[in-house]
Amino acid sequence: MNAEQVHVRKGALTDAALVEVPLAPLADGAVRLAIESFSVTANNVTYAVAGDSFKYWDFFPAPKGQGIVPMWGHARVVESRHPDIAVGERVYGYLPMASHLDVLPGRVSAGGFMDTAAHRQPMSPVYNSYTRLAADPEHDPAREAERMIFGPLFRTGFLIEYFLRCEDWFGAEQLIVTSASSKAALGLASVARQSSPGVKRIGLTSRGNVAFVEATGLYDEIVAYDDLERVPVLRSVSVDFAGNAELLARIHRHFEDALAHSALVGMTHIEARSTFGAGDALPGPKPQLFFAPDHAVAFFKAHGPEEGGRLVAAAWHEFLKAADGTVAIERHKGLAAARDVFAAMVAGQIDPAKGIVIEP
Numbered sequence: 495m496n497a498e499q500v501h502v503r504k505g506a507l508t509d510a511a512l513v514e515v516p517l518a519p520l521a522d523g524a525v526r527l528a529i530e531s532f533s534v535t536a537n538n539v540t541y542a543v544a545g546d547s548f549k550y551w552d553f554f555p556a557p558k559g560q561g562i563v564p565m566w567g568h569a570r571v572v573e574s575r576h577p578d579i580a581v582g583e584r585v586y587g588y589l590p591m592a593s594h595l596d597v598l599p600g601r602v603s604a605g606g607f608m609d610t611a612a613h614r615q616p617m618s619p620v621y622n623s624y625t626r627l628a629a630d631p632e633h634d635p636a637r638e639a640e641r642m643i644f645g646p647l648f649r650t651g652f653l654i655e656y657f658l659r660c661e662d663w664f665g666a667e668q669l670i671v672t673s674a675s676s677k678a679a680l681g682l683a684s685v686a687r688q689s690s691p692g693v694k695r696i697g698l699t700s701r702g703n704v705a706f707v708e709a710t711g712l713y714d715e716i717v718a719y720d721d722l723e724r725v726p727v728l729r730s731v732s733v734d735f736a737g738n739a740e741l742l743a744r745i746h747r748h749f750e751d752a753l754a755h756s757a758l759v760g761m762t763h764i765e766a767r768s769t770f771g772a773g774d775a776l777p778g779p780k781p782q783l784f785f786a787p788d789h790a791v792a793f794f795k796a797h798g799p800e801e802g803g804r805l806v807a808a809a810w811h812e813f814l815k816a817a818d819g820t821v822a823i824e825r826h827k828g829l830a831a832a833r834d835v836f837a838a839m840v841a842g843q844i845d846p847a848k849g850i851v852i853e854p
Contacts, residue, residue: 497594498854500833501560504551507542508837512830517594525574527585527595532567533642534835534850536676542840543737548785549617554590562590563836564621565852566646568638569595578602586633586641587624591832593854597624604629605799618787631807639823640814643849644677651681652809653789654733654757659690664754666731668694670745673735674713675703678759680820682733683712684813696725698741706847710820723748731755734781746776753778759786821849829854 496514503509520526542563545551554562571583576599585606589595600610606625614622627633632641658664669686671679674697683695697713707716717725722744729752732745737758746753758781794802826835832852838844 497592498829499556499562499590499592500829500836501556502542502563502591502836504542504545504559504561507539507840510833510837512833518596520573520575520596521598523576524596524598525576525579526572527569527589527597528572529589529593529595529854530568530570530584531638531642531851531853532565532589532591532832533639534565534832534839534852535643535647536673536839537647537678538563538565538836539840540737552617553588553614553621554592554595555613562592565589565591567642567852568627576602579607584627585624586627586630588621591829591836593829599624606630618791620787620790631803632810637814639825639849639851640817640821642851643821643823644681644813644817645810647677648681648684648810648813649790649806650678650759650786651683652685652806653786653793654678654682654759654784655685655689656793657784657789658686658731658755661755663690663693664731665729666693666754667728668696668726668730670696670698670725670730670732670749671713671735672698672733672738672741672745674699674707674716676735679733679735680710680712680817681813683710684816685809687712687816688809688812698722706820710816712816727752729754731757733757733759733784735759742781743776746778750777755779756781757784758782759784820847822847823849823851825851825853827853 495517497517499513499515501511501513541550545561550564551561553564556562567589568584568586569589571579571581574581579599597609598611599607601608606623609622671682673679686693686695695713696715696717697707698717698719699707701718704716704718719741727749730749731754734742756779835850
């Protein structure tokens with residue numbers, strides 16, 4: 495039996511091929527997952543752009559020079575050599591752009607398990623955790639598409655807001671968010687509206703996306719990138735999801751010392767992405783990389799898995815209400831579609847008002 499995988503050329507992310515690879519006999523204690531569905535978002539582009547720097551390519555090995563882009567989605571157990579995991583069970587977690595994945599479950603509980611495969615252990619445990627849907631408080635069978643599209647990015651937004659709130663927002667009056675149409679930015683805006691209503695939320699986006707972002711109702715004000723200099727110079731924090739070095743420099747030069755904190759999160763503008771820490775010194779604070787997995791570990795250590803899960807789930811359900819109807823879900827069959835959609839996403843050709851779900 496063969497599995498299908500999409501292999502992306504690391505040096506040219508729009509160059510992707512659909513390949514077949516043989517499935518080896520399942521090892522003792524292992525579980526074979528058949529991938530049912532996953533979403534393709536700008537977050538996956540970030541995984542590929544930062545694949546070497548942050549070891550995203552290491553989760554799902556591929557031939558030299560090639561990589562398999564990680565996705566978030568749902569899978570079903572089709573073969574099990576683990577006594578506590580049954581064939582037919584469904585899970586949610588980090589998956590390859592492929593038809594199958596073999597995992598080696600450890601720390602198995604009613605709520606989930608970790609993949610303890612040796613090659614995955616150097617990376618953050620956040621990505622190695624799989625939730626068992628039968629006991630998952632975030633799972634809603636009717637909203638699986640929304641969870642794949644928004645869920646991982648929502649968590650990033652949740653953690654950013656939590657971090658800023660713990661720092662008393664560095665004394666800022668307003669939050670400046672780039673790539674305001676991105677899923678993580680929408681998550682941040684939603685949680686800030688819920689938990690920090692006293693901080694004004696200003697979303698920066700391309701002129702063509704202004705109407706879409708306004709329709710979400712999650713920001714107090716939407717400003718096109720060209721109009722950035724019209725934003726009042728008040729004490730602010732900036733969260734950059736775009737990774738555009740020129741835009742980040744404009745933000746720093748506009749606010750200068752009024753900028754209390756500058757966070758770097760994503761890289762959706764692949765053609766002008768920042769090289770962290772490089773280039774001329776910017777006015778104001780030095781931009782700080784926000785690596786969500788590290789903050790997730792700290793958050794759950796502080797609150798424990800049950801209380802932490804409750805806090806995330808409560809904010810998630812509120813976000814779902816706000817996000818309802820803002821994204822039109824498109825379902826595509828087959829990994830060839832995944833390959834094509836990812837290439838279009840890298841090229842910036844996907845409308846942010848569309849949520850893409852692939853069913854391999």
